[in-house]
Amino acid sequence: MKIKTNMQVAACGWLAGGLILASPVPAAHAAPAAFAHPGVLLSRADLDAVKADLDKEPWKSAYDKLKNDARSQKTYAMQGPWATVSRNPNVRLGEWQSDMQAVYNLARMWYFTGDNDYAQRAHDVLLAWATTQTAFGGAEAAFAIGDSRCATAADILRATWPGWTAGDTGAVQNYFNTVFWPVLAVPGPLFTGSQGMEQLTGALGVAIFNEDATKFDQVLAAFQTDANTGLRGTLPNGEVVDTGRDQGHTSLYVRLAAEMGQAFWNQGVDVFSLLDNRILAVGEYYARYHLPDSAPSYVPFGGMSWGVFNAIAGAPRSTTQARTALNLLHTAYAVRKGVDTHWVDLYATDQVEDTDSFMFRRRGDTSAATPPAPPSPPPVATLTGGLTSADLHGAAPAGATAYAAGAWTLTGGYNGQAPAGSKPTIRFAHRPVTGDFTMIAKVNAVSSAGSNDAQAGIMIRDVATGQSVSQSYIAMTTDHRYGWNERGATAMAYSWMAGAVNPAPQLPYWIKMERIGKRVQTSTSPDGASWSGANSNDFANMPATAYVGLFASSAVTGQASTATFSDVAITGGDGGGVTNAPPTPLSVVATPADGRVIVRWTEAHGATGYQVLRSTAGGGPYTEVAAVGNTTWTDTAAANGTRYHYVVTASNTAGTSGQSPEDSALPAPSWVNVAFGGTATASSTGDGAASLAFDGNPGSRWHAATTAVPQWLRYDFGAGVAQTIRRYGVTSSVDSPSRDPSAWQLQASQDGSDWVVLDSQSAQAFAFKYQTRYYDVANDTAYRHYRLYISGGANVQVAELGLYANTGGAN
Structure with missing residues (x-):
């Protein structure tokens, strides 16, 4: 490995995980020669994939919600238009937001149904605003634009509806240039954290729809290098600027980072891979914090508007969460790249599929993109x-x-x-x-x-x-x-x-x-x-x-x-000798996978290399297992079922730092939920059918028809089909915690009559709605029938019953 000098590493830490540079200028032209349409958040392949799955769960339930939304109707009553809209102070903001959401809903309904009336209504609402609104005022106008799906909807109509004209394109492009772009203020210094990400997201939509290569490159440069937001607002361990502010804005930041990655990807630019998959690190840190008993370590971090935060702010799950982000990240990394998304996937099982998130849930994706050239920081x-x-x-x-x-x-x-x-x-x-x-x-x-x-x-x-x-x-x-x-x-x-x-x-x-x-x-x-x-x-x-x-x-x-x-x-210093060893890395995050552990850590100033140390006992003693030049390493020698503890040191020619805080991970097999395609039954059924516990959507649930116990929930894989289940998951529902099961057995059978007890649980409690609790089973036999035999609880309901094996398909 070629070793850089101490201070060169400090300057070039950009590629190793740190962000020294802050430039509004792109490193190189990255805009596509021809922009893809639709290609903001949704490509034609995305739309086709979702359309093909609308009769399957969980897409079906989410699509049903979309169809029934008042803003998805061909008779939608437009709330505007108005010449001026403002956010903070709010003037006609609610009307604008309702109409823009209607345009997005109606554009999707057009594509899914082929009914021209949906597209016509979306077109009429959008063009009414585009030809009437002349100003977007208020201190937070950019946030409203970035939060909307206006550009995505316009791009769907432009690329897929035969009734769209060149004049319509020109009118909307003018709307975006004269009303939206002035308040988005790219490449000017942006707002901090999620607020700046809203600016960038809105600006990227404008650049793509308007086929403006200059704006596209400006947004890409700002996303990579602006000191307030984008990748600059993250650390290698996955923290973001808003992590110490509150979880609502953190959730927004994670979603917008994933959306930026998706929009760039649709134009052939892969920002997901930048900085050792930094956007995934952000999603994994966020998801891990919101799962029980797994909070990662925190480094004091913040941004220009808020100062530096001393700790993670907000209790886990205290706000509406980001299912859209998790679907985008799973697709971007696990589906497209085969990269582990452990915490993202675990957290996703605890969240309801909604009318936005289901659009980004993919079972396959063969699209490709190329990473952009990185900026070159001034050396020091x-x-x-x-x-x-x-x-x-x-x-x-x-x-x-x-x-x-x-x-x-x-x-x-x-x-x-x-x-x-x-x-x-x-x-x-x-x-x-x-x-x-x-x-x-x-x-x-x-x-x-x-x-x-x-x-x-x-x-x-x-x-x-x-x-x-x-x-x-x-x-x-x-x-x-x-x-x-x-x-x-x-x-x-x-x-x-x-x-x-x-x-x-x-x-x-x-x-x-x-x-x-x-x-x-x-x-x-x-x-x-x-x-x-x-x-x-x-x-x-x-x-x-x-x-x-x-x-x-x-x-x-x-x-x-x-x-x-x-x-x-x-820059231009005399390069005098290195006299100090690097500071100790402040955070290490270990993520388990199947037969491996992904280890990430924060940078240390002046380090020319890092040493990863491992132990099977908390607190050590540790043995060095790797010497690397960046801030991510995968331990491929980790054995499933053994918990490993990791610390990291940093070194240069003057010495080696102390050991970082410790983090641990327990690698395990890649569990696959195989409970799909079979038949679900229950001892009794109230207002929720047994099949709803196997639809992949925690927002629906099986509900027993009586307060009496025992009750049971059964799954039949079908004649000639048997599965060896070694793990199962029980997901709580949205209703009162008193309805959650508290004691049960997992039973198995070959014929549906003679049952074998695989696992027994008692005094179980769920910390929050939609929580999935997992239980490992010592089972090496394949059975056709499985059931959850519930002996504790009243008026019980189960949102999901997952049956996991090491092989098989996934729903």
Whole structure:
């Protein structure tokens, strides 16, 4: 393996899992030569596959819901149109959303039924808006556009309905360009997290429908590199910007990331594969958190609008979940690529198929796409000298700058003007930098000088010592807040936010500044690799050659504050020797599969390699099992039925870090639910037939006709068919928990008369509706009949009874 230098790895960590670069410019042209239609979220192959399965469960039940929706009717009463719609404040927003949902529903109904009246109604509603609405206002207009299925619906009609005209295409393209695109603001700095993803999703729909290659490439570049959102808003372990904010926005982020991947894929661009399948890592982390007793470790992480979050926010399953995302991820990785989707699949069994999600459930997919070329980050190297120091604008007392043994020390005074001003009174140790650059530093300490507002950080200025017009910085304070400021940007802003480490912010902490073209953005990190965006903006007048460096300010006139920095690196640095071993990786996530374990971990600043250590006992002792150069490794020597515990260390020429937190996984066979195609019966049936417990849809259920027990639920594979069941799953229903079964036996029979007990359970409880609980069975015999013989519970109901084997088909 070719080993990069320490600081090259810090810069090129983009490909290894970190995201150092933040560029609005694509690495290369990636838009297709000819755009595919339909090809936003649904291709023609997608539509045909769903249409072929509408008579099968769970597609059938979800399709029935779609057919019965008031917005799916040929007689749908349009709520608009209006010239102006706004979100936050909301003006005619509900009417617009209802009509756009109707267009999407009606477009699908047209394709599934071939009934021209559905398409005509969808067309009339869409074109009425396209030729009437002239503005989309409000602070959150982009979110509404990104949440809608407007572009997807328009693309279905355009590509599949003979009544659609070239004039219709032109009218909708104009609508998208003049009303939608101005508020989507790509490639401008985006909103944070899921909000930015809504912008990107809406923008990608516009680019595809309008066949605009420039917009397509801008969206792709922003998705890969914008400091606020997209892939930049994720960590290698699967955390996203919103993970510490709340689970509603996290769910939205995961869904939109999957939808972005799908839309790009339909145009031949495979972003699913980027950063070692990062979008899957996001889905797996999210799904695992929402499953019982499996919460993954968390790294302090956040984004520009919200600051840094100290912990995962929100109880598992506290909000509506993302079945659409899980279906998209299963199709993208398991179906197309044969990649394990363990947690995604487990979580999907706990969720109802709805009128949106069933569109993305696929049993097969042979389509293909090509990964885009990655962006090239500005390289950085260690900085051990070459800075010019000055006390700006009368800062007193006189300051000092020194470098020794890998550390920079700055002493800075103050004279009434804060670093945010155009004439800051600071100690500034700087150098000229031309063009794009990255600068990184770890702030180790900031002495108070009698004020907790003393600051130390990284600053860029259009002038070295005079009064600035364009200026930006990122800094830490004595009391461990971080702050940023922009002066002369397209939108001037200033903010202070709490730091990131519980129970209170602590130093040392890492800061970073990047410039790409007109854009300057800053970030903070607990480890120099897990970067949270702090601010991002475009500067119209920042000169090509600007002055960049470290600064310190006491915030008290006549008093001095001393700050120490280490691990300082910059584009064009002198590349002095590596003096520090990498920090310890902060998180490891182990995911089980059949005969293997997938291990992911967060990056460590300056690492040239990582060592994976394993033990069969919690807490070790551990044995090194792999040395790798990225942040993902698959343990193919793991045996099913053995729990393995993993830690990771990071290394470079200066040494090896400590061991990361531990995570464990229990590899197991790939279980397949074989309960389909047979006959279901029950001891009694109320308002839910026995077959509904075998339809793959936890939203339906078998319901006994009486409160008495015992009751039984039986499955017959059919004459000449027998299956060796070694695992079964029982899914709770939506109704009262008092109706969940609490005690039962799993029984098997060859003839339906003589029954053998395979498993017995008592005192069982389900934590939430639609929860699936799994039970392994020591069984090596194939039986034709199986039944759940229920002895505990009242008025019992079962949403799903899964019968699992190691071979067979899947429903």
